Amino acid sequence: MDLLTKFIDTYPIFLKGMLLTFQLTIVSIFIAIFIGLFFAFLKISKVKILEWIADLYIFLVRGTPLVVQIFIFYFGLTSLNISGFWSVVLGLAFHNGAYIAEIFRGAIQSIDNGQMEAGRSLGMSAGLSMRRIILPQASRRALPPLGNQFIIALKDSSLASFVGVYELFNIATTQGSIKYDYMSYLLIVAVYYLVLVLFFSIIVSIIEKRMASSD
Amino acid sequence: MSDSIMIQVDKLNKSFGDLHVLKDIDMTVKESDVVCLIGASGSGKSTLLRCLNFLEIKDSGIITFEGSQVEKETHDLNEVRQKVGMVFQHFHLFPHKTVIENVMEAPIYVKKVPKAQAEKDALALLEKVGLSDKKDVYPSKLSGGQKQRVAIARSLAMKPDIMLFDEPTSALDPELVGEVLATMKELAEEGMTMIVVTHEMGFAREVADWAVYMHDGRIVEVGHPEQLFNHPKEERTKNFLDSVL
Ligand SMILES: Nc1ncnc2c1ncn2[C@@H]1O[C@H](COP(=O)(O)OP(=O)(O)OP(=O)(O)O)[C@@H](O)[C@H]1O
Ligand SMILES: [Mg+2]
Numbered sequence: 001m002d003l004l005t006k007f008i009d010t011y012p013i014f015l016k017g018m019l020l021t022f023q024l025t026i027v028s029i030f031i032a033i034f035i036g037l038f039f040a041f042l043k044i045s046k047v048k049i050l051e052w053i054a055d056l057y058i059f060l061v062r063g064t065p066l067v068v069q070i071f072i073f074y075f076g077l078t079s080l081n082i083s084g085f086w087s088v089v090l091g092l093a094f095h096n097g098a099y100i101a102e103i104f105r106g107a108i109q110s111i112d113n114g115q116m117e118a119g120r121s122l123g124m125s126a127g128l129s130m131r132r133i134i135l136p137q138a139s140r141r142a143l144p145p146l147g148n149q150f151i152i153a154l155k156d157s158s159l160a161s162f163v164g165v166y167e168l169f170n171i172a173t174t175q176g177s178i179k180y181d182y183m184s185y186l187l188i189v190a191v192y193y194l195v196l197v198l199f200f201s202i203i204v205s206i207i208e209k210r211m212a213s214s215d
Numbered sequence: 216m217s218d219s220i221m222i223q224v225d226k227l228n229k230s231f232g233d234l235h236v237l238k239d240i241d242m243t244v245k246e247s248d249v250v251c252l253i254g255a256s257g258s259g260k261s262t263l264l265r266c267l268n269f270l271e272i273k274d275s276g277i278i279t280f281e282g283s284q285v286e287k288e289t290h291d292l293n294e295v296r297q298k299v300g301m302v303f304q305h306f307h308l309f310p311h312k313t314v315i316e317n318v319m320e321a322p323i324y325v326k327k328v329p330k331a332q333a334e335k336d337a338l339a340l341l342e343k344v345g346l347s348d349k350k351d352v353y354p355s356k357l358s359g360g361q362k363q364r365v366a367i368a369r370s371l372a373m374k375p376d377i378m379l380f381d382e383p384t385s386a387l388d389p390e391l392v393g394e395v396l397a398t399m400k401e402l403a404e405e406g407m408t409m410i411v412v413t414h415e416m417g418f419a420r421e422v423a424d425w426a427v428y429m430h431d432g433r434i435v436e437v438g439h440p441e442q443l444f445n446h447p448k449e450e451r452t453k454n455f456l457d458s459v460l
Contacts, residue, residue, distance in 0.1 A: 114303060115309065122373055
């Protein structure tokens with residue numbers, strides 16, 4: 001089959017792109033989890049000014065297109081001599097951090113208040129109760145939406161191609177333009193994305209099953 | 216019964232917004248006393264217990280615990296709470312930890328007891344509440360009565376000087392109430408100081424040294440359980456007892 005030979009001919013370069021897509025996603029989500037946790041704590045801090053800061057951040061992220069955010073990070077950070085890859089990673093982390101903050105906030109607030117009280121009544125400080133009692137339970141609840149966000153981030157990382165990062169989508173359009181055959185390479189790259197998404201979905205569901213063993 | 220005072224409350228007041236929940240509460244609990252607290256829903260029983268455990272901070276009044284006046288400005292309330300155990304109506308076991316981990320958690324992370332020691336102590340406590348065979352299961356696999364007994368063991372693991380029970384059996388199926396009351400009775404016999412919110416009159420009669428009737432945020436009547444239940448002096452106590460018995 002024609003498409004299959006194209007696939008076989010180009011797989012070394014697509015695999016490189018896949019690795020880059022993978023790195024973009026993993027690294028940006030890793031950072032976004034810390035950003036998200038930080039802003040989730042601001043939101044539940046019950047300190048008005050901190051809540052406003054978190055609200056403002058979430059509003060900025062939700063209120064602007066991701067592609068605009070990526071361009072701003074790219075032009076802003078490369079002018080400070082930060083590499084294209086890292087500017088995009090930070091842009092994606094900034095973006096996903098807002099959604100992850102909301103995921104964590106929802107998960108933390110979904111834990112019965114009695115859990116915190118039980119911890120406190122044993123003499124545990126609020127911080128210790130949060131760390132030992134609330135967060136472990138909240139992370140379990142956050143896992144399905146986090147997995148979902150991870151998959152969204154994976155697909156969103158394709159926007160990095162617009163600022164020249166040589167990830168999957170960029171490779172597809174480049175191949176398409178070199179060979180005057182966009183459709184074939186778009187179909188091929190779709191397969192790569194599907195494989196990646198499938199791979200991560202399976203990993204997330206394995207982790208979920210492991211964690212659910214106590215319920 | 217010793218005569219030293221465990222906890223003394225003077226003119227305790229607590230409001231939630233406009234709602235004045237505790238009104239000038241006075242109460243003295245001596246070491247090894249077992250006190251039963253009864254009263255209608257909303258009369259402030261839970262709030263009183265929660266103030267004694269500083270889960271709720273009083274508006275005014277004095278709480279003296281083991282001879283020292285406890286104020287949030289001068290005391291580390293986390294330290295005070297270690298000495299004041301609390302058992303909740305809905306158990307609040309930690310669902311992500313096994314039974315023994317529930318019991319070991321606070322000794323290890325608050326008191327820094329070495330793990331091996333904490334495990335040994337936890338096992339002894341589980342033995343005491345009759346649940347050592349359940350040590351490695353998760354709380355979701357336990358019956359309500361078993362959960363509550365684990366919750367009691369978890370509290371005892373901090374070696375508290377007083378235990379507060381907030382309706383410990385009212386979330387339980389009737390056939391499971393007995394096992395929890397038996398555990399509590401055993402504790403009382405060992406000399407634990409206890410304040411118990413309960414409507415289990417049988418338990419109160421048998422175990423309590425005295426009983427308190429609360430109405431609308433006030434202590435209306437205090438007396439020996441037998442006297443308070445059978446010959447209440449106050450009309451309001453009588454009406455309440457008629458309605459629950
Ligand atoms: N955190 C809170 N915020 C506002 N109101 C509260 C709060 N906690 C309790 N209250 C109110 O204070 C009053 C006393 O409540 P409390 O729980 O102490 O009563 P109770 O005697 O324990 O009742 P029950 O038998 O139903 O448990 C109730 O009207 C309740 O709605
Ligand atoms: Mg109550």
